[in-house]
Every structure is written in structure tokens, then in C-alpha cells.
Amino acid sequence: MDRLTSMAVFAKVVGEGSFAKAARQMRLSPAAVSKHVQLLEEWLGARLLNRTTRRISLTEAGASVYERSLRILEDVEEVRTSTAENMVRPSGVLRVSAPISFGALHLGSIFADYLAMYPGVSIELVLDDRVVDMVDEGFDVAVRIAPLKDSNLIARRIAPSREIVCASSAYLARHGRPMKPSDLTKHDCLDYALRADRGNWRFEGPEADVTVKVAARMTATNGQILRDAALKGAGIILCPTFLVGEDIRSGRLEPLMPDFKPVGRSIHAVYPSRRHLSAKVRSFVGLLADRFGEEPPWDR
Known part of the structure; x- marks a missing residue:
């Protein structure tokens, strides 16, 4: 007893x-x-x-x-x-991890709306491109675009992360326009250094998948730096559409090789356990899924 x-x-x-x-x-x-x-x-x-x-x-x-x-x-x-x-009622501190560029570009307004909806919750957001240890570092939710490796975590897909190859008109005027992936070996490329397959750009072609090893003129651990360099005409960038969607729509960057689609990823909200899931985690993950979805704002 x-x-x-x-x-x-x-x-x-x-x-x-x-x-x-x-x-x-x-x-x-x-x-x-x-x-x-x-x-x-x-x-x-x-x-x-x-x-x-x-x-x-x-x-x-x-x-x-x-x-x-x-x-x-x-x-x-x-x-x-x-x-x-x-x-049953969201309250307490919600501790969230997210990639730097994605968080800075797309999470601010969602957090503001969430705080207005749930006055009993406060938020601690940590922007970091590394994969954090959620349990050891005390995170409730992490937004991840990297491949999921930890089978102990629960993952909910909240959006696709489509990728695109693009460059500025100034760069294309100087160096010409690549028509197929193998042409990229003759161009200045801007490569994200934290990509798992760094230096290897993969495409779904009309007949078969293609992987090309690019000569990176510049690498960086932050996507926004590479975007800024591409806008200035420094080279061709392979990056998520959430980073350059507005630049593509405005014409500041031009999409390349329409017959070859870069292999995309998924954006997930991950959390340690579905059992006894707190209301603050459940409501926040639900809001992310509602705001993004299969056609997120940056792809519209």
C-alpha cells in the first residue's frame, strides 16, 4: 500500500x-x-x-x-x-527550436498570433541550424527540415520544403543560363554548408534522377547569406522556396532548368512524446499545420 x-x-x-x-x-x-x-x-x-x-x-x-x-x-x-x-488549457513556457532562416522569415507572425490566442503561455524561441537534443536541452517543440533520425520523437509534417535552383539576371547575363544539371559544373555555385549531401545537388529529371557535384564558389552555414549573395549576382543557388519565394515572384531571382526538379524535403514539428501531450504543444503544432499546409504561403 x-x-x-x-x-x-x-x-x-x-x-x-x-x-x-x-x-x-x-x-x-x-x-x-x-x-x-x-x-x-x-x-x-x-x-x-x-x-x-x-x-x-x-x-x-x-x-x-x-x-x-x-x-x-x-x-x-x-x-x-x-x-x-x-x-486541457495552454499555459506555461513553450520552448521552441527552429532553423535560423526559416524561423526569422516565417515564425514571427505565428508566434504573435499564438500569444494573443493563449495569454497563459509565454514563448522561448531558440534559432539554431543544428539539430538540438530536445530532452537534454528542454525543448517542447522543434521545427526541423533536416532528415529525421531520432525514432524516439513524434513528428508531424507541417509543410513541404520545395527546393529551387535560381540566379539573378545580372549573373545570367555574364555567365549564361544552364540548361541541364551537368552545366552547373561550369558555373559559380552557392552551397549551403550544413546540407547532408553538401556539394551534391540532386534533381528529378524527365527520364531519371540526376546528381551533380558542383564547384562551390561560396559556402555558408546560413541560407539568408547565400540568398543575399545570389541577389548580388555572385552565383547560382540551390535553396528552399521558403527562402526565395518572394524573390522569384518579383523577378529578382530567376528559376533555372524547369525540366529538372531539385529533390525537396519536408518541414516537421517534432516533440518528445504523444502520451500525455500538453495543451500548449498540441495547440502550437496544430497552428503551424493550419498556417502552412501543403501549399504554404511562400509557394502561393
Whole structure:
């Protein structure tokens, strides 16, 4: 029998002034009630109750234990209640990890809306292109575009991450326009250094998949730096459309090789466990999926 239950039974016996009444209130047998009190006395090494055939009374030790038991049981109930509320109503600190460029470009307005929707929540956002250890570093949710490797995490796809090859008109005027992936070996390319297949650009062609090893004139661990360099005419960039969608629509960058589609990725929201998922995590991941979806804003 667990000690917390024994403590609750003891407090009920004192409150009701009777083993029989306590048994009825707690839907236990009188023998079970007596056993709980006996085990509590044995654990504490003190007699808690004076018992006669007509009444019970607290010993000096019993009076002290009774007062402390009430406080402990109240604290436990408060923990249970607040935890239950957190499971149904978003509250507390939501700690989120996201890639630098994606977070800076696309998460700000979503966080603002989320805070307005749930005033009981505060947010800690950490922008970092490395794959964080969610449990050790205390993250509730991570937005990931990298391949998922940790099978202990739950992943929900929130959007596609389509990729595109593009360059500025100034660069194309100077160097010409590549028509097929093998032409890229003759061009200045801007390559993302944290890509798992760094230096190898993969395409889905009309007849077969193609991989070409590019000569990177510039590498960087941040996509926005590469985008800025491409806008200035420094070279050809392979990057996600979430980074250059507006540049493509405005004509600042021109898409290349329409017959060869770069192999894309998925954007996932990942979290440690589906079991006992808190309301703050559930509501935030749901909002991400609603705002992005299969045709996210940057691809419209």
C-alpha cells in the first residue's frame, strides 16, 4: 500500500472521527482502513491514534502528523489540478527550436498570433541550424527540415520544403543560363554548408534522377547569406522556396532548368512524446499545420 494513500485514509479517519465512516466515505472495507493506519504508524514508528470501542483520539504524534498530512494532501491535489488544467488549457513556457532562416522569415507572425490566442503561455524561441537534443536541452517543440533520425520523437509534417535552383539576371547575363544539371559544373555555385549531401545537388529529371557535384564558389552555414549573395549576382543557388519565394515572384531571382526538379524535403514539428501531450504543444503544432499546409504561403 502506498504511503500517500495511507496518509489520506488516516486524515479521513480523523476527520470523520470513525474508522467505519471513513471506510464508507472512501469505499474501502473497515479492515483495509485499519491496515492503512497501521502501516502508516509502522512507517513513522509512532502511535497516531488512541482507540477504544467508543471513540478515537489523536496522540501527540498523531496530531502533528494529521496537520502535516492535510498540508501534503492539499499540495498533491493542487499539483494534480494544475497539471490537469495544463493538459486541457495552454499555459506555461513553450520552448521552441527552429532553423535560423526559416524561423526569422516565417515564425514571427505565428508566434504573435499564438500569444494573443493563449495569454497563459509565454514563448522561448531558440534559432539554431543544428539539430538540438530536445530532452537534454528542454525543448517542447522543434521545427526541423533536416532528415529525421531520432525514432524516439513524434513528428508531424507541417509543410513541404520545395527546393529551387535560381540566379539573378545580372549573373545570367555574364555567365549564361544552364540548361541541364551537368552545366552547373561550369558555373559559380552557392552551397549551403550544413546540407547532408553538401556539394551534391540532386534533381528529378524527365527520364531519371540526376546528381551533380558542383564547384562551390561560396559556402555558408546560413541560407539568408547565400540568398543575399545570389541577389548580388555572385552565383547560382540551390535553396528552399521558403527562402526565395518572394524573390522569384518579383523577378529578382530567376528559376533555372524547369525540366529538372531539385529533390525537396519536408518541414516537421517534432516533440518528445504523444502520451500525455500538453495543451500548449498540441495547440502550437496544430497552428503551424493550419498556417502552412501543403501549399504554404511562400509557394502561393
